[in-house]
Amino acid sequence: MVLKPEKCLSCRTCELICSFTRAEEFNPQLSAVSVISYDKAMISVPIMCTQCEEAPCMKVCPVEAIYKDENGTKIVDYKKCIGCKMCISACPLGNMAFDGNAVFKCNLCGGEPQCAKFCPSGAIEYKETNPSSLIKRKELAEKFRDVFGEVE
Amino acid sequence: MYGFLGKILRVNLTSGTIAEEALSESLVKKYLGGRGLGTKIYMDEVAKDTDVYSPDNKLILLTGPLTGTLATSAGRLMWITKAPLTGTIGCANSGGEFGPELKYAGFDGIIFEGKAEKPVYLYVNDGKAELRPADDLWGKTVYETTDAVVAATDPDAKVCCIGPAGENRVLYAAIMNEKHRAAGRGGIGAVMGSKNLKAVATRGTGGIKVADPKGFLEACTNARDILKANPVTGTGLGAYGTEILVNIINSSGGMPKNNWRDGAVDPDADEISGETLADKYLVRKKGCFACSMACGRVTKIKDGPYKSAGEGPEYEAAWALGSSCGIHDLAAICKVNFLCNEYGMDPITLGSTFACAMELFDKGLLTLEEMGGNLVFGNTDSIVEFALKTAKREGFGDKLAEGSYRLAESHGAPELSMSVKKQEMPAYDGRSLQGMGLEYATSNRGGCHVRGYLTSPEILGIPVKLDPLVTEGKAAILKTFQDLTAVVDSIGICLFTTFGIGLPEIANMLRTCTGWDFTDEELLAAGDRIWNLEKIYNMGQGFTKKDDTLPPRLLREPLPEGPAKGKVCELDVMLNEYYQLRGWSDQGVPTKEKLSELGL
């Protein structure tokens, strides 16, 4: 997932589609993504699980209920999960939550994350490759092209 | 019930009691929610002759069945009461996040009755509600109040509140939410102030379910795809905000100068345009709840005498404080717009009232002495100075706080108030946009542009292209726009979605959300019903055909220049056709047949 908070509209559509996809209900509390807005700083930031390489939630789980799938996504196996909620304490970023019945986190919707699909501004994008500085370098280069390059 | 939760709160501010009430689904089906249902409840419960500031008056807050869902731009709420400025039904719409949060807290709306002995605020939190003392909040600005209430309730609470303007009963005081979003026109904020109600806060962790989840997701995705592909809703509004209208309305000869006195082509219009705002002061765009269009402007003036920051301005505010007053300093206009948000006041009426005072001065009917200052055309500093004085009702501000009609009338020249039913017409000249002239004359809340926004076909060519200079076809399309807008205002989505989607998409989202069975035509008929309901209220308040008119300037002073040179607004021919199409008598009274057809 690639986040560009400077593009965030603070519309919270991501929260709506996430909670609806997970629980067939519009409820930001049930969303694995949250938009944090700062009035004075004039910016909003969408936050969801960052799929840590060294995931504390995986490490702390006493019954090894959190596993890594073929895409590297960290998934909760509800057949094993006992609901001890240690993973909630372990995640330093607040991305493990409890919905009243079970813990939950972003599972990238099985490969087609809906927040990225519905985000109107491109603040949340899903790119298969790792986020690379080349993408950002290209964006800067394009600005030079537009200003100084030859007009076709 | 799906979409709506089926529950509202009834808050009696006199006794301090709060009760939970069920919403009748048959009533909701008939009047949809928001504007329609709120007006129905208001008319059923408040006696006709109730004074706006009486404890017997009620103030109703209602969301729509789609508010808080994935529907396109589904963040809207409506406040309904009698409007202090006009005496007509007053309903003011707002975006932001409060509406969805109230539904997540378990309620579709709130009815406020009575009057608190001392200032209070209401906190609604997950099914519970309580009134709390607001003595220490009284006198505070909208920004200060919001911060204080959030600190006292929940870091994620959303807050509606009035500023000093509402407390001082400025006749066009607004109710603000999330600091920068406004339920702006008609003076509903003064009603809130008269009840000693300073703020309403809400925090909710519940959710909203829909009748047909799969169908609803499809309907919303389809509607969102349409908005994304449309140049207006997909790119234009987000890039430049509503001020993008400045240059096109001006180029079409429709942007009135100097209290509408000096024609409607402003050579300096570009200085206050959306393009200039984007170049100079825009920090970023912002969207209300669930909105992909993001017409909101986060704006900062970094230095200079008007250094300030906030959100806005919108086109009509920029015009009212700008061309209408002969002012072209965008930084000053932004600053006054921010002051309007901070003090809780409508910038459209404020600017138009300034312009009226400026013309009264030019005519020798108002002196510098009486004004205690230089509120004259082109004096940039004066709009900042008098905005504050108006909010506080200080000095001449006390007279400005009454709006342009009462100001002009008290100085012997009511015709210099550019208003209809005492509410000032915003930024589209009815002589160059004939259809807008008809909208101003017939709108149920006085001079209002948004309830029948014919600028869309007349200038933007959406959904069809209509020549702004002709009268043919305007009555028919106005009725459709007014009816559809009434639907949109009642179900909780933003009106700007209709630049891209239409009745079929709206009906699909509503059907799959609520599970109701209705045709597209039946939904539009509900809009017609709501329009007629508002008309009945206004008739009960003494409004007649003679009030469906325009200021003499529009009817008798031809435009001196521009593409509409020589034109006046040919209201009569359009009005007669309009009454006919509405199924009303030639005096503009709904016939028995029409009322029975609508189930009224």
Add this chain to the structure above:
Amino acid sequence: MIIKYFAYFRQDAGCKEESLFLAPISAIELLRKISDIHGQRLREKLLTPTQDDIHPDVIFLIDGRNIDFLQGNDSLVKEDAVVSLFPRIAGG
């Protein structure tokens, strides 16, 4: 004649307005000429891909009058006209 550009047409044309010295010309011919001057990016926005029609998202005013209510693509732009070009955008 004066050509005024608005919204993002300003970026594509590189200016807010310009004076052109041309004989009376039809609206669509004028857009072809402007596209020749300012390049492909503007051309794509002003004309359809086949270039035989004005792009539907263009609002074209001659002295404040929309060509839709004059003679459409054949509307005559005189030597002293002021042309205003807008992408189809909105507000309210």
